[in-house]
Amino acid sequence: xxxxxxxxxxxxxxxxxxxxxxxxxxxxxxxxxxxxxxxxxxxxxxxxxxxxxxxxxxxxxxxxxxxxxxxxxxxxxxxxxxxxxxxxxxxxxxxxxxxxxxxxxxxxxxxxxxxxxxxxxxxxxxxxxxxxxxxxxxxxxxxxxxxxxxxxxxxxxxxxxxxxxxxxxxxxxxxxxxxxxxxxxxxxxxxxxxxxxxxxxxxxxxxxxxxxxxxxxxxxxxxxxxxxxxxxxxxxxxxxxxxxxxxxxxxxxxxxxxxxx
Numbered sequence: 132x133x134x135x136x137x138x139x140x141x142x143x144x145x146x147x148x149x150x151x152x153x154x155x156x157x158x159x160x161x162x163x164x165x166x167x168x169x170x171x172x173x174x175x176x177x178x179x180x181x182x183x184x185x186x187x188x189x190x191x192x193x194x195x196x197x198x199x200x201x202x203x204x205x206x207x208x209x210x211x212x213x214x215x216x217x218x219x220x221x222x223x224x225x226x227x228x229x230x231x232x233x234x235x236x237x238x239x240x241x242x243x244x245x246x247x248x249x250x251x252x253x254x255x256x257x258x259x260x261x262x263x264x265x266x267x268x269x270x271x272x273x274x275x276x277x278x279x280x281x282x283x284x285x286x287x288x289x290x291x292x293x294x295x296x297x298x299x300x301x302x303x304x305x306x307x308x309x310x311x312x313x314x315x316x317x318x319x320x321x322x323x324x325x326x327x328x329x330x331x332x333x334x335x336x337x338x339x340x341x342x343x344x345x346x347x348x349x350x351x352x353x354x355x356x357x358x359x360x361x362x363x364x365x366x367x368x369x370x371x372x373x374x375x376x377x378x379x380x381x382x383x384x385x386x387x388x389x390x391x392x
Contacts, residue, residue: 195218212243253340272356316355319357
């Protein structure tokens with residue numbers, strides 16, 4: 132009896148190329164992972180940080196990297212999620228496992244475990260013409276802090292019924308402010324008529340620009356909010372004290388910007 136064996140060279144070659152590519156990736160990442168697995172490593176694989184970061188990209192490169200609010204740079208050595216489509220200037224809450232440090236000009240090599248996009252906006256002027264559309268709904272601030280040149284606001288918002296809620300950081304041009312050496316801004320939340328409903332955590336990041344710590348003529352920043360509990364409340368930040376060194380931060384569970392514009 133004759134036995135006929137059919138070879139499919141194209142299929143075999145395709146599989147060989149796949150195996151070869153996988154092997155090359157493993158060889159590239161293995162030294163980093165091995166160094167982290169060492170019992171004396173300062174970065175065990177089970178440890179991670181959760182931090183605010185800004186997306187950046189070097190000229191002529193395809194892959195973005197991250198800049199933490201304390202200025203540390205993070206190159207992505209491995210990722211559990213797609214991140215290649217992120218654009219420079221976008222803000223994220225990133226979950227990073229640090230694999231190595233001081234490598235190839237970056238402070239950290241890391242694995243991106245996950246990230247959440249954060250709505251990022253500029254400061255705008257509040258005038259009589261836009262005052263009604265900007266709104267000033269009452270809210271509760273969960274946390275508000277300055278990181279790099281951004282004011283980050285985590286707050287409680289009513290779950291949107293039909294359209295996204297609006298948030299802005301405004302320079303109020305309608306009323307005079309004290310000339311005390313501080314920038315005076317207001318956090319404005321517009322619940323778009325959703326006054327009742329489930330409360331969820333929202334977050335937004337405002338690029339301060341001329342109102343931020345990089346403006347050396349300013350003592351700091353005063354932010355007024357319309358609080359559910361206290362009415363008008365002012366938060367004061369002294370720029371001499373606002374030098375962020377934190378690597379990780381606690382955020383409310385499920386916080387995101389999906390219902391905001």
